[in-house]
Amino acid sequence: MKISIFDPNPNNNYQIVEAIKEEAFKRDFDFDDENPDIIIHIGGDGTFLKAIQNNIDRLDDVIFLGVKNNDSSLGFFYDFGFEDIEDMFDLLDSGLLKINRINLMKCIAESENKTFEFYSFNEIRLSNMETTLKCDIYVNDVLFESYAGDELIISSTSGSTGLNKSAGGAIISSDIDCFQITPLANINSKIFKTINNPLIVNYNSIIKCQNINKNSLISFDYVTLDDCVNNVEISRSNLYVSYLSKSDISFIKKIKDKFDV
Ligand code: NAP
Numbered sequence: 001m002k003i004s005i006f007d008p009n010p011n012n013n014y015q016i017v018e019a020i021k022e023e024a025f026k027r028d029f030d031f032d033d034e035n036p037d038i039i040i041h042i043g044g045d046g047t048f049l050k051a052i053q054n055n056i057d058r059l060d061d062v063i064f065l066g067v068k069n070n071d072s073s074l075g076f077f078y079d080f081g082f083e084d085i086e087d088m089f090d091l092l093d094s095g096l097l098k099i100n101r102i103n104l105m106k107c108i109a110e111s112e113n114k115t116f117e118f119y120s121f122n123e124i125r126l127s128n129m130e131t132t133l134k135c136d137i138y139v140n141d142v143l144f145e146s147y148a149g150d151e152l153i154i155s156s157t158s159g160s161t162g163l164n165k166s167a168g169g170a171i172i173s174s175d176i177d178c179f180q181i182t183p184l185a186n187i188n189s190k191i192f193k194t195i196n197n198p199l200i201v202n203y204n205s206i207i208k209c210q211n212i213n214k215n216s217l218i219s220f221d222y223v224t225l226d227d228c229v230n231n232v233e234i235s236r237s238n239l240y241v242s243y244l245s246k247s248d249i250s251f252i253k254k255i256k257d258k259f260d261v
């Protein structure tokens, strides 16, 4: 099996990288950045997002495996740290790690003179640089609401524990596929009437944000496009991310552990 290491912080993670190399060499794994079977990413969930976007053109050919570093507070998609690298290779070698597949969200966004297409793991967000964000939200071509507020978050199941959670959205169990539309600091007044609660819809739904007011920006995971957008369509994509985890950790235990409750 061929391994590639994704390490955006080489100065901090030197010890971890050395330990991975030592264990890999003991077991005759090769290192190959061009055609890897496994990408070992070192960091936290933010790093996982970057590893995914960096490998977006070869997601069918690679499996991700996370090693958490000390900087990461959460590491929802990480079961191993520096201390566990030998165990991790034992499990990998004996085929005892579980393969998880997660679908990416697809977004088509239109600016005045361009169309963008991108894929997102956690969420897609709309915000406005100058004033209140305004847009009409449609689910399967039915108008849900005319939104006015600070930011609109459309998250996936896996993104539900990210920004969505901080904005008051629900944590979604990893065995339920859905989209969650979560308002952030939305306005409720005589003029603007918005539904306050997050809305969870089936993952086969198509969500459209139309008539987006000018100077509005779109972000996905850690990226914000330079161009302002006026129309956005979000749906499930045909891209999947595969990652390895321990087989015996329940979702509820994971939440309790990561959020320290
Ligand atoms: P970042 O500083 O790397 O991420 C902000 C925090 O969100 C970090 O604690 C990160 O965990 C955590 N996180 C990211 N994805 C998560 C997930 N699926 N489940 C649980 N926690 C998750 O910022 P970034 O590099 O720009 O990453 C962008 C992502 O961070 C966004 O997609 C958004 O979901 C999240 N974010 C959250 C907030 C917030 O909660 N107020 C604000 C901005 C962005 P690690 O420490 O393990 O990396």
Ligand code: MN
Residues within 6 Å of the ligand: 044, 045, 046, 047
């Ligand atoms: Mn981070």
